[in-house]
Amino acid sequence: xxxxxxxxxxxxxxxxxxAQAVKPEPAAQIAPAAEPYPSTYQVPASAPTLIEHATVxxxxxxxxxxxxxxxxxxKIKAVxxxxxxxxxxxxxxxxxKWVTPGLIDxxxxxxxxxxxxxxxxxxxxxxxxxxxxxxWAEHSVWxxxxxxxxxxxxxVTTMQILPGSANLFGGRSVVLKNVPAVTYQAMKFPxxxxxxxxxxxxxxxxxxxxxxxxxxxxxxxxxxxxxxQWIEAREYLREIESYERKVKAGxxxxxxxxRDLRLDxxxxxxxxxxxxxxxxxxxxxxxxxLDMAQEFGYHVAAFHHAVEAYKIADLLAERGVCAAMWADWxxxxxxxxxxxxxxxxxxxxxxxxxxxxHSDSSEGIQRLNQEAAKAMTAGRNVxxxxxPERAIAWLTANPAKAxxxxxxxxxxxAGKMADVVVWNRDPFSVYALADYVxxxxxxxxxxxHPPAEPRSDFLLGQPAxxxxxx
Amino acid sequence: xxxxxxxxIVLAAALLGAQAAFSGSFLIRNATVHTMTAAGTLKSAxxxxxxxxxxxxxxxxxxxxxxxxxxxxxxxxxxxxxGGLSHLGVEEIGLxxxxxxxxxxxxxxxxxxxxxxxxxxxxxxxxxxRLGGVTxxxxxxxxxxxxxxxxxGTIIAxxxxxxxLDGAAxxxxxALFVELGAAASALSGxxxxxxxxLLRQAFSEARTPNLVLASDQRLLTxxxxxxxxxxxxxxxxxxxxxxRAADIRQVLAFAAREKLRIAIRGGAEAWRVAPxxxxxxxxxxxxxxxxxPESFDEVGATLENAARLDRAGVRIAFSxxxxxxxxxRKLRQAAGIAVAHGLxxxxxxxxxxRVPAEIFGVADRVGSxxxxxxxxxxxxxxxxxxxxSVARNVFISGxxxxxxxxxxxxxxxxxxxxxxxxxx
Numbered sequence: 001x002x003x004x005x006x007x008x009x010x011x012x013x014x015x016x017x018x019a020q021a022v023k024p025e026p027a028a029q030i031a032p033a034a035e036p037y038p039s040t041y042q043v044p045a046s047a048p049t050l051i052e053h054a055t056v057x058x059x060x061x062x063x064x065x066x067x068x069x070x071x072x073x074x075k076i077k078a079v080x081x082x083x084x085x086x087x088x089x090x091x092x093x094x095x096x097k098w099v100t101p102g103l104i105d106x107x108x109x110x111x112x113x114x115x116x117x118x119x120x121x122x123x124x125x126x127x128x129x130x131x132x133x134x135x136w137a138e139h140s141v142w143x144x145x146x147x148x149x150x151x152x153x154x155x156v157t158t159m160q161i162l163p164g165s166a167n168l169f170g171g172r173s174v175v176l177k178n179v180p181a182v183t184y185q186a187m188k189f190p191x192x193x194x195x196x197x198x199x200x201x202x203x204x205x206x207x208x209x210x211x212x213x214x215x216x217x218x219x220x221x222x223x224x225x226x227x228x229q230w231i232e233a234r235e236y237l238r239e240i241e242s243y244e245r246k247v248k249a250g251x252x253x254x255x256x257x258x259r260d261l262r263l264d265x266x267x268x269x270x271x272x273x274x275x276x277x278x279x280x281x282x283x284x285x286x287x288x289x290l291d292m293a294q295e296f297g298y299h300v301a302a303f304h305h306a307v308e309a310y311k312i313a314d315l316l317a318e319r320g321v322c323a324a325m326w327a328d329w330x331x332x333x334x335x336x337x338x339x340x341x342x343x344x345x346x347x348x349x350x351x352x353x354x355x356x357x358h359s360d361s362s363e364g365i366q367r368l369n370q371e372a373a374k375a376m377t378a379g380r381n382v383x384x385x386x387x388p389e390r391a392i393a394w395l396t397a398n399p400a401k402a403x404x405x406x407x408x409x410x411x412x413x414a415g416k417m418a419d420v421v422v423w424n425r426d427p428f429s430v431y432a433l434a435d436y437v438x439x440x441x442x443x444x445x446x447x448x449h450p451p452a453e454p455r456s457d458f459l460l461g462q463p464a465x466x467x468x469x470x
Numbered sequence: 471x472x473x474x475x476x477x478x479i480v481l482a483a484a485l486l487g488a489q490a491a492f493s494g495s496f497l498i499r500n501a502t503v504h505t506m507t508a509a510g511t512l513k514s515a516x517x518x519x520x521x522x523x524x525x526x527x528x529x530x531x532x533x534x535x536x537x538x539x540x541x542x543x544x545x546x547x548x549x550x551x552x553g554g555l556s557h558l559g560v561e562e563i564g565l566x567x568x569x570x571x572x573x574x575x576x577x578x579x580x581x582x583x584x585x586x587x588x589x590x591x592x593x594x595x596x597x598x599x600r601l602g603g604v605t606x607x608x609x610x611x612x613x614x615x616x617x618x619x620x621x622x623g624t625i626i627a628x629x630x631x632x633x634x635l636d637g638a639a640x641x642x643x644x645a646l647f648v649e650l651g652a653a654a655s656a657l658s659g660x661x662x663x664x665x666x667x668l669l670r671q672a673f674s675e676a677r678t679p680n681l682v683l684a685s686d687q688r689l690l691t692x693x694x695x696x697x698x699x700x701x702x703x704x705x706x707x708x709x710x711x712x713x714r715a716a717d718i719r720q721v722l723a724f725a726a727r728e729k730l731r732i733a734i735r736g737g738a739e740a741w742r743v744a745p746x747x748x749x750x751x752x753x754x755x756x757x758x759x760x761x762x763p764e765s766f767d768e769v770g771a772t773l774e775n776a777a778r779l780d781r782a783g784v785r786i787a788f789s790x791x792x793x794x795x796x797x798x799r800k801l802r803q804a805a806g807i808a809v810a811h812g813l814x815x816x817x818x819x820x821x822x823x824r825v826p827a828e829i830f831g832v833a834d835r836v837g838s839x840x841x842x843x844x845x846x847x848x849x850x851x852x853x854x855x856x857x858x859s860v861a862r863n864v865f866i867s868g869x870x871x872x873x874x875x876x877x878x879x880x881x882x883x884x885x886x887x888x889x890x891x892x893x894x
Contacts, residue, residue, distance in 0.1 A: 115762040116769075147762055202565070310884050314891050330877075331595065331796030332564035340877045346888060363759050370803060373857040381860055382885060430806030430857045462769045 037138060039188035041177055043074045046442040050085040051422055054094025059101040059396040059411035063389035069099050071418040074441035079412050090443075097435065098427055100392050101412050102157025102419030104399040105365050106277070106324050107304050107358035111161055111176075111184070112137055114145030115362060116458075125164030126171060127207050130216060131229050133196065134261035135171035137163045141184040146456040147362040152178045152445050154366035155421040155434040158189060160403055162197045162304075165279040166207040168216070168225045170197035172265055173277065175403055177439055180455045193404045195301070196269045198226070200280035200289065201335045223288065230296040233266035240267070275301040275404055281335035283311035290319055302402040304358060306347075307339040313350035322354035322402045323347045326364070327374035344372075344394065345379025345386060356402060357394045368395045373428035388428050417441075491636065491869040495520045497533040498849060498863075501542035504816075506549055506824040506838040517547065519845045522868020527841050538870075540849060540863055548819060548854050549837050550605020550635075550846040550866060552826040553798030554789030555647075555709070555735060555755060558607050559589040559596065559633065561795055572793070573614035574628055577621025579672060579689045581646060582697040583628030585611040591637025595795045597875035600635040602799025603848040603861030606827070606836045608632050610709075610793055613649040615656045625654050625665050626672065629697070632830045634846070636866040643830045646701045647735075649711040650721065652767045666720060673702055673728055704731040707829060709755070713767040715739040722750050733829050736760075736791060738768040741775045744782035753785040753829050758808035760791055776821065777812030786817070787826035806855035818855055844868040 049071040056064040056079060068083040069076065085091050112124040123140035126132040141161055151159065157178050163170035173195035176187040201219065209217025216222045239257045246254035268274040276293075280286045280303045293300050302322035303309065307330060309316060309323035316323055325347070330339025348355035357372045359365035376391040400410025409417045418441035424433050437445035454460060498517040505512065505527070516531040517524060533539050562569035571588035574580060589609055599607075610630040616622030625648055632643035649657070650665045658664040668689065675681060675690050676698035690698065701708050710721045713736045722743075725732045734740060737754040740747060747754060758776050763769045772778075779786050788805055790798075801822055809818040827837025836846045845865040852859035864871040 115764050116766060117764050118766075150761060206565070310881075310888075313884075313888060328797055328800060330598075331562075332794055334563055334566060337563060338880055340881045342881050342885070346884065349888065351892075362762055366761075367807070370807075370857045374803070377858045377860060382881065428858060430803055430855060431810045433810060459763070459769075462763075 037136075037185060037188075039190045040183065040185040041179065041181075041188055041190055042186075043440040044442045046071075046074065046440075048072045048077075048086045048089040049092065049418075049438070049441065049443075050083060050089050051092045051094045051097075051099055051420075052083070052085075054422070055098045055426075056412065057098065057100045057389050057392040057427075058413070059392055060413065061389055061393065063387065068094075069412060069420065071420065071438060071441045074418055076412055076414055076416050076418050076420070078414055092422060092436065094422065096425065098423040098425065098432075099412070100155070100421050100423065100427060101396040101410055102421055102437065102439065103155045103368050103395045104158040104403070104410060105151070105156055105359050105368060105395075106160045106302060106356055106399040106402050107360045108151070108159040108161055108365055109164065109360070110147045110151060110159060110362060110365065111141035111143065111145045112163065114142045115147055125166040127164070127166035130167050130204055130208055130225050131169040131262065132163075132167050132171050133169040133229070133263075133265040135163060136174065136194070137161050137171060137197075138174035138184050138188065141174065141176070141187075143181045143184055143187060144456045144458050146454070146459055147365070148178055148180075149455045150362070151365045152437055153434060155369065155423070155427070155437055156365055157419040157421070157437060157439045157444075158400075158403075158405070158409060159365070160195060160277070162195065162277065165197070165199035165203045168199060168204050168222055169229060169262075169266070170199060172274065173197055175405065179439055179444060189405065191408075193273060193275050195275045195277045195403070196265060198276060198278040200278060200285045201282060202333055203279070219285065223292065226292060227295070229266060230270070230292070233263050233270055234296065236260065236263040237267045237270060270296065270298050272299060275402070277302050277304055277402070279304045281305050281307045283308035287312055287315060290315070290321065301404070302354075302356065305336070305360070307336045307343065310340060310343045310346040311338075313347045313353055316347065317350040317352040317354070320352070320354070322356050322398060324356040324358035324399070324402065325375075326360075327357070327371045327378070341374065341378035342382055344375035345382070345384045348379070348386070348390070348394070349384055354398050354401065355394050356398045358399070369423075369427040369432060370430055371395075373430075376428060388426065391428065491866075491871050492538075493522055493869045495534050495537035496540060496845075496865075496870065497531060497537050498540045498542055498547060500544055501547040501849065502544060503527065503839060504546060504548045504819060505840065506820060507840055509840075514544070517839070517845075517847070519865065519868065522844050524839065524841050524843050524845050527839065542849050545852060545862075546850045546854055547839070548603075548848055548850065549823040549839050550848050550864065551603045551802055551854070552787065552822045552837070553599055553604040553607030553635070554801050554826075555608045555610045555630075556790070556793045556795040556798055557612070558599070558609050558795040558798065559591060559593045559637075560585055560609060560611075561793075562590070562593055562595075564794055572610070572612045573623055574611065575614060575616045575620065575622050577616070578691075579624040579626050579668070580628065580691065580694055581626045581672070581701070582691065582693040583611060584644075585609060585628055586631050586639060589633065589639065591633075593795075594876045595798070596635050596637055598796065598877050599798040600864055600866070600871055601861065601873060601875050601878070603802065603850070603854065603864060604635055604798050605846050605848065605864065605866045606632055606634050606640065606832070607798060608643070608645070608789075608826070608830055610647050612793055613647075613654055613657055623657060625649055625657050625668060632832050632836075634836065634866050636869065636871065638867065640830075640832045640835060643832045644706050645830060646697075646706070646708045647711070648708060651712050651714055651717050652765050653711070662717065666724060669724065672698060676702055702728060702730060704729060706831070707731050707733050709733045709735050711735045713738040713765070715742040715770065717767070718743045719746065722746055722752065725752070726750065735789065738775065739770040740784070741772065741778035741782075742770055744779050744784055747779070748783040751785075753787060753825065754779055755787045755789050755826070755829070757791040758788055758804040773807065773811040776808040776818075780813055780817045785825055785829075786821050787829055788821045789826075802855055803857055806853075806857070809855060815855070
């Protein structure tokens with residue numbers, strides 16, 4: 001167990017798998033190992049770092065001018081003015097530079113739909129059944145995807161890797177730190193809860209109904225499909241609880257419930273241990289899903305793509321559901337026809353609204369800051385007051401909240417992981433480049449000193465790539 | 471109520487309502503005019519537009535009676551931007567065959583296929599992209615495989631042409647589109663080698679009209695032979711979609727042998743062939759965002775492609791690799807990213823104004839600002855390549871375009887609801 005996992009338990013951020021480790025289950029035979037594919041990520045030793053005289057966007061809504069950020073032992077030690085550099089510290093002159101929390105993408109398929117996009121690498125959609133809640137995206141992640149490097153150059157320190165959206169229940173997601181590794185376990189964000197990928201609308205209809213003439217073929221079929229699964233999961237949970245009660249009461253003859261990978265995932269989602277992330281475009285469908293969440297007693301962490309979120313911005317805010325969106329992508333299918341550039345700003349404007357900028361793309365993840373800048377501009381253009389210190393939350397604090405990791409990253413606050421980007425200028429610019437990217441205090445990208453060799457094994461020995469980033 | 475919302479309520483009243491395209495006289499005052507001609511960039515310049523034409527370009531011009539005056543406030547005026555090669559007007563929505571006309575799937579090679587006959591000037595993408603400062607683009611057909619067991623297209627996708635985003639076609643801009651490499655290998659029997667075999671045969675049929683062949687050995691119809699003859703005479707460009715360095719060399723050799731006027735589209739590895747491209751004076755229409763080895767044709771993809779080609783003297787224009795037409799307004803961002811990765815700013819702007827206009831033979835009408843021309847220009851709120859800038863006024867073919875689209879109408883409807891809820 002890493003010290004980070006310990007940290008998570010200590011501050012009580014998690015109700016997920018890690019929590020089970022401190023609350024011994026009486027029914028050991030039913031419960032899976034607390035964390036069967038544990039994170040092996042280790043925070044590397046790093047020198048203390050003082051970034052001084054920079055414009056700092058904290059992610060909490062504050063903007064500090066001529067301010068300093070001190071990183072010590074992988075943590076943010078302090079943010080403020082006139083901080084002293086500890087002995088042996090790396091000091092970065094931040095004049096003219098901007099400092100933000102590391103960017104977080106809640107919707108990425110890096111590693112599961114890697115480059116090159118050849119058949120042998122096509123591992124994102126287990127499109128063999130409308131419900132594959134039993135599969136885990138992490139078991140598809142290829143750590144050699146060159147897209148991880150280009151995302152890092154764009155300032156992305158944390159990503160949620162999701163299964164695709166062919167299925168009603170696509171499977172479990174995984175949250176990764178964007179560090180070079182041979183195994184995904186060595187990238188796995190310690191203690192972050194997994195997600196459950198669900199999908200609305202056209203994709204399940206098309207993949208099953210249109211292409212294969214099987215269930216579901218309609219949106220009402222989609223709903224019936226989810227509900228049947230939730231009913232099974234509720235029953236599974238009830239049986240487990242009944243069994244646990246019997247064991248606790250000393251019933252030696254209690255029969256353990258047969259373990260089911262699919263229902264394990266759904267039951268954990270009902271209990272809130274796994275966070276529900278649902279791909280959904282249309283406002284009416286999102287509202288229907290929110291009713292379903294009430295019917296079965298679970299919470300939707302975020303709707304992804306949410307091209308029509310602006311039509312129900314108040315409802316989303318009221319239910320505490322985030323919307324993860326693009327700035328201007330639309331029209332690529334019927335359910336994205338009503339996309340508008342003000343979507344993000346309108347979700348943000350609803351009191352209590354939680355707007356997130358996401359990518360779903362190996363291109364978009366390289367420039368989430370520009371995506372946010374476009375959304376900010378569109379919002380300002382219709383009169384919303386969106387300063388940079390507000391917009392930065394769309395790609396830092398808000399995605400951290402949706403991923404259940406806000407207590408440990410996503411803002412520049414003392415005690416949090418030192419996941420930090422130093423930009424060469426205002427990051428809300430097409431010309432902005434990350435000068436430094438820190439993950440847990442360690443420099444993972446230094447623009448002035450790019451690595452001599454590509455990080456990805458795939459690019460080694462490719463004559464065309466020599467001397468080329470990534 | 472959030473302060474953002476309060477501010478919004480105050481300012482929302484200032485939003486422009488619906489308006490029709492307006493022609494008449496305009497004086498654009500105090501602009502930084504990027505002419506994209508030998509005149510270069512003019513600071514504190516005025517532009518006088520009368521009867522749709524640029525009547526004068528210079529300092530301290532007088533506004534005629536009744537002219538509408540637009541104060542640019544020192545901000546840039548550029549030629550209207552290029553939206554790249556896309557399915558504009560021939561693809562209303564993705565994934566809906568009933569709303570798409572860009573792919574011919576008859577199973578036979580038909581260079582006479584002209585996608586422009588399907589062009590719908592009322593497609594919602596036209597106004598959406600126009601609001602983003604895009605005033606011209608090239609409508610292209612796409613070669614696509616058929617569904618299992620059904621006929622598909624061939625490596626010759628067909629003809630397309632340039633249009634302005636008031637929905638008008640630009641005459642004399644016809645081009646032929648050919649797709650090569652891995653992406654098209656399913657259309658050429660599974661090997662890219664066969665692509666050159668098929669092209670050679672097609673051009674040979676076109677150049678030898680009296681060639682006696684059993685009909686089942688012919689690739690082309692008589693109309694197809696006629697169409698290809700026109701392109702093989704060099705009167706109009708043939709655009710080859712190709713990414714890999716070795717394939718680009720094959721295309722250059724083929725074009726030299728057949729004496730074709732060509733452009734490379736894609737060209738992810740074009741920087742590796744830059745000296746040959748420069749020597750052959752072949753322009754490259756590239757996607758500046760293409761920097762990952764998405765296939766084994768693009769292992770050398772890099773964000774520095776544009777900068778390296780420009781340094782080597784290759785003419786470059788920009789287009790997204792994906793011809794999906796909905797977000798052409800993003801192309802100026804891609805140009806800005808190329809600039810952030812070493813391309814001079816003026817070359818970045820030229821790649822979405824003058825150069826594509828030259829490649830498609832419409833540089834006398836669009837892509838630069840000159841006295842005597844119909845006004846095709848945009849007044850910006852700031853640097854046109856910057857993501858925080860917006861197009862304030864868009865002139866196409868002499869008319870001031872309305873600031874409305876289906877998207878602005880959706881926006882207004884739901885902003886109003888958000889306002890009412892906030893007031894409750």
